[in-house]
Amino acid sequence: MPRTPSLRVRLFGLILGPLLLMALVLGYWRYQVAHDTAEELFDRSLLSAALAISRDVAVSGGDALQPSTRELIGDAAGGEVFYHATGPGGIYVTGYAYPPVNGGPTVEDRYAPRIFTSLYRGEPVHVLQVTERVTIDNLTGDATATVWQRTEDRNAFANQLAVRAAGLIGALLTTLAVVVWFGVQVGLRPLLDLQDAIATRSPDDLSVIRRPVPVEVRGIVRTLNRLFGQVQGSLDAHQEFISNAAHQLRNPAAAVQSMAEALRDADSPDERSRRLRELVEAARASARIANQLLSLERLRHGSADGHGEPIDLCELVREACAAAGPAVLEAGVEFELMTPPQDCTVRGEPVFLAEAIKNLIDNALRHGGTALTRITVKIGCTDGSTTVTVADDGVGLTPTDSNAAFSRFSQLSPASGSGLGLAIAQSVARHHGGSLRIDPVARGASLTLALPACADAPAARDA
Template sequence: MRRRPLSLRMRLLVLILLPLALAAAGLGLWRYQAAQRTAAELFDRSLLATALAISRDVAISGGDALSSSTRALIEDASGGEVFYHVTAPDGVHVTGYAYPPVERGADRDPAARMRFYEAVYRGEPVRVLRIVETMAIGPMVGDARVRVWQRLAEREAFARGLALRAAALMGMLLAILALVVWFSVHLGLHPLRELHRAIARRSPDDLSRIEGPVPAEARGIVDTLNRLLGQVSDSIAAHQAFISDAAHQLRNPTAGLLAMAEALEHAAPGPEQDRRRAELVQAARRAARVTEQLLSMERLAHDPGQGARERVELNALVEEICAGFAEAALRRGIGFAFEAASGPLVVEADPVFLGEALKNLLDNALVHGGAGLAEIAVETGVETGAEGRFARITVSDDGKPLPPEAEAVVFRRFAQLEPGAGSGLGLAFAATVAEKHGGRLRIDAADKGASLSLLLPLAPGRPGR
């Protein structure tokens, strides 16, 4: 099962508190190391003070006894037990513990007058201070050695105590900060909760803009949502307009089919019935063509743009469409000619939509050419302009003229310059196909008849690849 994503509040808390927790952990480690250094410095100073006090008492008493203040210092030095060992100038044990920790060979430095080192005493690691002082003990005068030492465990405990107190303080501060951040984030997200409630209160039919003050960080989301609502509203309006137009356009052919069917039913057998049957078939074909154009327009309106694109050799596609159209034109006594470009014309296009667009251009010439229509010609070529190189399909005829300034009218759906047998969808569909493919449909200036050119960008790379 897919994991539910973290809420925005939790994301903010994690993003804010996690770096702080990591910083606190780093600070705690640094504080522990600093506590260890502090403990080492304090304990070393305590050992030095104890060693000097013992040395003083041995020199004064001749090694017989330590003063009460020195004994108190030994017992209470830095909160831990201190051990000591004193030898006379001749190396004889004078006072203290009989067996001091032994210096390791690698650490031994007999010439040093004062030296700290670490050793093992009774199975425990200890810190040792050795000092050498010239003193008189009885009849002997020379260098006496005083050793004092203390367990390292007590230093570690002292350092841990300092670090734990610091950690407790940082933990308390972090907990207080977490509460402050929690309530701050809760209050900061209040406008988003208000926005959520405002959207939730809307009815499914309410696609108006979302108004009201929102934080600057959420303004982009609201603007995007308003833009989306506007697009949805436009799409719904376009669907409603399409349904209304389609109902209007299909009403007349349907009514005509019904009337012709009734007339055929009551027609007398013979030529009259044959004529009625031919009219019915022709009307059914026109109705089917209108329905096909309406469905193609609707499918094109929702085409994502790149779904069925492929590299198409335009000459071959146009030749295939023209081969199917030429028979219908010649049957009506209309001349037809196709002239292909000298080289291949490769475009990236949806061949189905492109073929439908060319069929609509040819049907437009056939339906709207008028009584004087005698010839239809199709030509392919290359056209270079400021926007690049385009493949061109030109459909021209010698029928009724179509001026270039009529583009604003005839490229609209269900629009015609004058009443005719067409549906007013053919040129609109071809113009939309061209626009979807990054090109355009234009009306060319012609001395006679009409000429329309469909321009499509040539595919990059070498032709045919």
């Protein structure tokens, strides 16, 4: 079975994953902002240096730069600053020789600051050039100050700023990850406490969980409580079934033992023969009760609900009547089967359906009383439903007797049998999505087993 990550790891990933993605996006954005901001600051620094150099050239007449200007050039951010100054007529005044040349288009406003990139001694540089109108020793003309920095130095400084910002974001993300990890652990503590509480229960303790839990877990607790209730109900039903089965099997088992002992002590062949017949009859009754109990238990687990093989109900009822017929006729009771002209097809389990029909016939025979003279089995087939009705003219049975008649181990009047026949028939009906009912009749009893008709039932047969 594949292993799945713990809830703690999943929550940690779900919370931290989007934050990590957001941190990456924010880090990239912060890098771009840092780079652009650094470029703007570097250009402003170069502009300040160029203006200061141009001022000193005009003030000193081209002799030297003031100490404040040299300090400004030395403290400029973005790396070492190079400069070159010319006076009126393009005369070299001060700075480095051979400044970088602007290979780009000429700017219309010659007195506006010009920023461009070029090469200086084989290295790319960022250049800012300022031209001003100045007068030096009664000579008036344009003085040009050119300052530049290595592009590599500027990028390194910008990258350093970006790395510091990324480090700050990483530290914050790490701190947040630690907080989330332990926060999830604390948040899941009620679940772990609930697990411990359930683990300490004994196998027999299926009582309702009343432990306070967070709102998000209440649905799980309600489901567990409902499951515990269903399991407890199933266990109670099993216990009741075992108790009833033990009670019902005790008398037949005792009767078989008693008859076996009587057979052993029989004085004459005639008595021995009589005792033997009684023993066989008691053994058959005991086997029938056991089979009925097993049928009830099998029906209690699972539900067909229309599943199973298509069955010709008329043929099935004929076979059930043929099996029950000898006992009915031996009791001196008339037995009649009435079938419709068309086929009646249902979907289900033939063993269970045959058992239900036999139980209905056996119930009429056993509980019909001394007035019983006739048992009729009638099959009805209408659109969407098929019915099997077992009617007799014996002791009456009304719909108000349904609860007692269909209860297990229950009988309306003392008679032979276990009281399981109608309970089994009703379980079979429900098992197949149908029902068993007691019909209101003027005389005797009439029980109808209703089943849903099979959708692919064949057409009417020849009469």
